[in-house]
Amino acid sequence: METLRDILDAAARGVFPPADGGTTVVPQPSRRHAGVLSFTAHSVVFLDEDPEWVHETLRGVDSDALAATMNPRFLTALLERTGRRAETVDAVWVGSPLPGGPPLALTEITDAGHPRIRYARGRRDDVRAWTADGGVVVTGRGVAGRLEVSVEVAEEARHRGLGRLLVAAARHLAGEPLWAQVAPGNARSTRAFQAAGYRPVGAELLLQRKMPVCPSE
Structure with a gap:
């Protein structure tokens, strides 16, 4: 099947x-x-x-x-x-992995208590996160074990193309297709993923359990 x-x-x-x-x-x-x-x-x-x-x-x-x-x-x-x-x-996007290093300097977050790590672990497995000046990029295994990416850009760092650089960097960090879910109304994120070479593949609605559950279950 x-x-x-x-x-x-x-x-x-x-x-x-x-x-x-x-x-x-x-x-x-x-x-x-x-x-x-x-x-x-x-x-x-x-x-x-x-x-x-x-x-x-x-x-x-x-x-x-x-x-x-x-x-x-x-x-x-x-x-x-x-x-x-x-x-x-959400609109669902996918990007192929890219060779070589990322296009900006990144520092991996090793603090398990970092708020972005804690949040991501509530939704994904094998979470990793990196910081750049003004932003954070996070990867982890989500739906059906696919590798998913999310980014966060500080308000003072917006309008400089940092979001595009972060999602592009994630393609260099991944050794497999990288998935992203973006709210259709989030034009800023949509433009960033499109500019970084991600391709739209469809739309997705997740049905979450009302009770907390381990991400791997």
């Missing part, structure tokens, strides 16, 4: 599910991670749920079939059935 990781690995290579208006249901990659991933004219629901219930519920949504999995009525039904809570719908 095809797994979510299989689908993600293929998307990182530029190979996407068929644009046939369909929805594929695959098992959750872990107890922690469930959600919906929408590609062009095809969606993937990663959830330990009866596929027939998913398809039947989608048929009852008064929406364009190509957008039904991201329709609030369907997502509300998912939340009620699973008892989970929703995060925001």
